[in-house]
Amino acid sequence: MQTAHPIGFARVLGKLISVRISSIKSQWSVLPVISNPLEDPFYYLKNFQHVLDWIAARYDDLLSVEEQRFIAGFAELPGPSQALWVRMVMRKGAHFRASKLKYPEIGEASLAAEPLVARGWLDDQAPLALPEVFDVLQKPEILARFSAHIGRPKAKKSEWLDELAASFTQQQSLAQWHPALAEPLYTLNHRALCDRLRLMFFGNLSQGWSDLVLADLGLFTYEKVGFSHESRALRSRADIEGYVHLYACRERFEVTGDVDDVLQPVLDYQADNRWLQRRRARLLFQIGQHLERTEDLSRALQVYQHSQHPEARQRGIRVLERQGQYQRALSLAETALQAPLTDAEHQHLLRIIPRLRRKLGLAAVALSKPRAPDRLDLSLPREDTTCVELKVVAHLQAPDAPVHYVENTLINGLFGLLCWPAIFAPLPGAFFHPYQSGPADLLEDDFYEQRAAMFEDCFAQLDDGRYLATIRAAYVAKFGIQSPFVAWSYLSQSLLEDALLCLPPAHLKLWFRRLLLDIKANRTGMPDLIQFFAAQKTYRMIEVKGPGDRLQDNQLRWLAFCEEHAMPVTVCYVQWQEPQG
Numbered sequence: 001m002q003t004a005h006p007i008g009f010a011r012v013l014g015k016l017i018s019v020r021i022s023s024i025k026s027q028w029s030v031l032p033v034i035s036n037p038l039e040d041p042f043y044y045l046k047n048f049q050h051v052l053d054w055i056a057a058r059y060d061d062l063l064s065v066e067e068q069r070f071i072a073g074f075a076e077l078p079g080p081s082q083a084l085w086v087r088m089v090m091r092k093g094a095h096f097r098a099s100k101l102k103y104p105e106i107g108e109a110s111l112a113a114e115p116l117v118a119r120g121w122l123d124d125q126a127p128l129a130l131p132e133v134f135d136v137l138q139k140p141e142i143l144a145r146f147s148a149h150i151g152r153p154k155a156k157k158s159e160w161l162d163e164l165a166a167s168f169t170q171q172q173s174l175a176q177w178h179p180a181l182a183e184p185l186y187t188l189n190h191r192a193l194c195d196r197l198r199l200m201f202f203g204n205l206s207q208g209w210s211d212l213v214l215a216d217l218g219l220f221t222y223e224k225v226g227f228s229h230e231s232r233a234l235r236s237r238a239d240i241e242g243y244v245h246l247y248a249c250r251e252r253f254e255v256t257g258d259v260d261d262v263l264q265p266v267l268d269y270q271a272d273n274r275w276l277q278r279r280r281a282r283l284l285f286q287i288g289q290h291l292e293r294t295e296d297l298s299r300a301l302q303v304y305q306h307s308q309h310p311e312a313r314q315r316g317i318r319v320l321e322r323q324g325q326y327q328r329a330l331s332l333a334e335t336a337l338q339a340p341l342t343d344a345e346h347q348h349l350l351r352i353i354p355r356l357r358r359k360l361g362l363a364a365v366a367l368s369k370p371r372a373p374d375r376l377d378l379s380l381p382r383e384d385t386t387c388v389e390l391k392v393v394a395h396l397q398a399p400d401a402p403v404h405y406v407e408n409t410l411i412n413g414l415f416g417l418l419c420w421p422a423i424f425a426p427l428p429g430a431f432f433h434p435y436q437s438g439p440a441d442l443l444e445d446d447f448y449e450q451r452a453a454m455f456e457d458c459f460a461q462l463d464d465g466r467y468l469a470t471i472r473a474a475y476v477a478k479f480g481i482q483s484p485f486v487a488w489s490y491l492s493q494s495l496l497e498d499a500l501l502c503l504p505p506a507h508l509k510l511w512f513r514r515l516l517l518d519i520k521a522n523r524t525g526m527p528d529l530i531q532f533f534a535a536q537k538t539y540r541m542i543e544v545k546g547p548g549d550r551l552q553d554n555q556l557r558w559l560a561f562c563e564e565h566a567m568p569v570t571v572c573y574v575q576w577q578e579p580q581g
Contacts, residue, residue, distance in 0.1 A: 041105035045079075047212040048086045051201050054433065058227060059200050062237055070193055073119060080112035085121065088188050090209045095126070095136050098184045113186055126187035127171040134161050136174065136185060145178045196240060203233060203432030203440050205247050212435065221481050223424045225431045233275040233429035233440070242276050245269060250283050259287055259299070267306060275429035277308065278444055285309035297323050310341045310445045314348050321356065330356040341445070342518040343557045373559050374570040376542070382576040388546040389528045392572055396531060396542075402498065403531045403542075408524050409490040410499060415512045416485025417474040418467055422454035423485070438484030448516040459512065462505040471500065485523070502532040502539045510565055525554030527562075527569060540568040547575055 040046065052071050056063070063071070074082060083106050088096055101109035116122040134142060139157055143150060149167060150160055174185040199205050234240050246269065249262040266283055284307035291300035297319050304316040313336055320329035333353050340346035354364060380391050393403045404410070416423065423439065424431075427450055430439035441447055448455060461467040475496060480488055515522050527541035541562065543555060551559070551571070562569040 042079075042083055044090065044209070045083045045086050048082075048089075048209060049074075051197065051209075051212075055197055055200050058229075058232065059234070061229075062200075062234065062240065064237070067193060067197065070190060070197075073121075077115055077119075078112075080106045081115045084109060084112040085116055086209070088122075088186070089191065089194050093135075094188050094191065095128070095132060096186050096188065097136055098186065101186075110184055113184070117186075121189055123187040123189060124184050125173045125175070126185070128174060128177065128185075129171050130165060130168045131161060133174065133177050137178065137181075141178065141181065144180070196244065199240065199243060200234060201433050203429075205243075220435075220437070222435055222437065223478070223481050223483075225424055225426045225434070225436075227426060227431065231426040231428055231431065233273070233432070235273065235428070239271070239273050239276060242269065242271050242273070243279070246276065246279050246283060250286075253283075253287065253290075257290065259291060259296075263287060263303070274446065275441065278441075281308040281312070285312050285315075288312065288315060292319060310345075313341070314345050317349075317352060321352070321359075326356050326359045330360065342521060343514075343561075344518065344521050344553070347553060347557060371563050373543075373563055374568075376570050376572040377575070378572060379575050379577050388574050389544045392542070392544050392574065393529060396529075400535060401531055401533050403529055404495055404498075405528060406490065406495070406526075406530050407528050408526045409487045410495070410530060411508075411511045411515070411526055412485040412523050413487060413491040414471060414496075414499060414503075414508060415515055416483050417471045417478070418461065418508075419455060419458045419512070420474050420478060420483075422451045422458055423483070425451055425454055427451065437482035442484055443520045447519060455516065459509055462509045465505075467505060467508070468500055471496070498532045498534070499530075501534060502537050507565070507567055510561075510567075514561060521554055522558075525552065525558045527555075527558070529572075538568070540570055543569070543571045545571065545573050 052074060056071050074085070077085070083103070084101065087101070087103055087106070098109050098113070101113075103109070106112050113122055113124070117124050128136075134157055137145070142157065142160060143153060146160070146164060147153070149164055151163065152159065155163075174181065195205060198207070198209070202211070234243070246266065249266050252258070253262045266280060266287070269280060271277055271280070284303055288300045288303035288307060291297070291303060292315065301316055301319045301323075304312040304319065313332070317329050317333050317336070320326075320332065330353065333349050333356060336345065337349045337353065340349060357364060378392065378395060380388075380395060386394075389405050389407075393405050396403045423442075425439075427439070427441075429441050432440065439447070441450070458470075461470055475491075475493070478486075527543040529542040529544060530539055531542065532539050543551070543559065545551065559569060559571070561567075
């Protein structure tokens with residue numbers, strides 16, 4: 001598709017759009033004023049216009065001529081026609097009967113559709129194949145039109161379609177298919193174009209236009225991020241088309257499961273864009289998993305070897321083991337053990353290496369095991385439905401030693417407050433629009449690497465005491481703003497102050513660094529409770545296990561980490577008291 005230059009863009013859009021772009025560019029770091037959908041029936045139209053303004057301002061140099069003309073043309077449409085178009089784009093499918101387009105704020109759909117038909121954005125004479133006719137007609141209408149050809153009037157629509165398919169192979173308009181049906185059918189053109197615009201705004205094709213409604217309602221507040229051309233993940237037209245290519249491959253694969261249809265196009269695709277490289281690696285990993293599940297182990301191994309996904313190496317070792325290639329698997333595992341990518345991979349390797357050595361008849365290698373954490377056994381009455389963690393809180397609570405049920409929220413929250421500037425830095429591939437609760441690359445393996453200097457500046461405050469003021473200030477300034485780490489409803493002012501008094505900054509730094517090693521895995525699995533001893537300025541963390549419950553892998557990793565660094569942690573095992581009498 002042809003790429004436009006800024007001069008051509010201004011010529012196409014004209015003075016009106018140029019003025020709008022200038023206005024929006026000056027406010028990239030400011031949330032647009034959004035209407036309340038509870039009060040404004042055209043809230044969806046205003047949302048769509050905000051998106052067009054945002055895209056026109058931020059991607060003016062990347063828009064194709066077709067996209068430029070669409071943005072300019074949309075502004076010239078009458079209000080009802082704009083509203084009808086957006087309503088149709090928000091719905092699924094391509095064909096819409098006029099009787100199904102009933103919106104009180106728009107009025108008569110056929111009148112609103114006329115300018116859209118005139119522009120070619122809607123087609124009221126689109127040729128339909130028989131399956132499409134069956135999709136838009138109701139069963140009585142099909143029976144009225146094809147009764148002479150239907151042998152079983154009480155059969156299902158799908159059975160009628162099978163019966164008629166061989167006799168009706170033509171493509172023609174709905175009016176030609178069913179002359180007695182006095183109702184227009186509108187076919188939506190430009191959906192692919194709107195999908196590309198949606199991609200530029202959201203940074204993905206998984207979110208839809210209706211996802212802006214929550215922002216409209218004011219239910220969430222988002223951090224104001226300074227957007228610039230340099231922070232864009234989509235830096236060229238090739239990046240846009242590359243994303244669309246990978247997305248289309250993934251969709252075909254998920255629908256059909258046909259590896260042969262998509263594997264080579266994915267392998268052939270190359271990009272210098274890290275954001276797209278990660279998407280390619282993830283798709284190859286998914287294809288490898290599918291091949292592994294279908295027992296096509298040789299191809300699964302080949303696909304894993306082409307994927308840079310952080311879990312691809314350990315899956316490859318597992319495939320080699322399943323193939324009986326124990327020596328190759330052991331060699332790869334021992335190499336991986338020298339530099340494991342994550343704690344989860346390290347844990348996996350410590351389990352698989354002894355098993356591979358046994359299968360090869362090799363002597364066992366002594367592997368160091370972490371010391372078991374302190375153990376606390378409690379026998380508590382089971383008098384109500386209160387969860388076991390809160391029962392332990394009530395049992396251990398003391399005036400000079402308060403206990404809080406924090407699970408993963410406290411350490412994550414303190415990290416999020418201290419490192420707020422690094423987390424919300426507007427780096428390429430991080431922020432696409434003003435309604436993100438966190439960076440889009442949060443769970444990628446290079447998240448820390450891309451922000452290393454900023455995170456190190458934050459961690460340096462733990463060495464000289466500045467972190468106390470920084471965390472307190474962030475708590476006040478950012479309270480209520482969406483964050484991937486701070487759960488405001490769990491982080492009270494009193495809990496924050498207890499934590500800052502009793503948690504050593506050296507321990508905070510160790511936790512925070514571990515969190516950044518693998519955010520997806522390590523922001524969960526932390527102990528359930530924390531008890532503070534203000535007089536001694538210390539603490540203990542407590543993992544609670546009810547009857548029959550056992551420690552999960554991510555919990556075991558956190559406990560081992562705490563033991564390694566002499567952090568006070570206890571595992572509390574609860575048994576229910578037998579009822580009296």
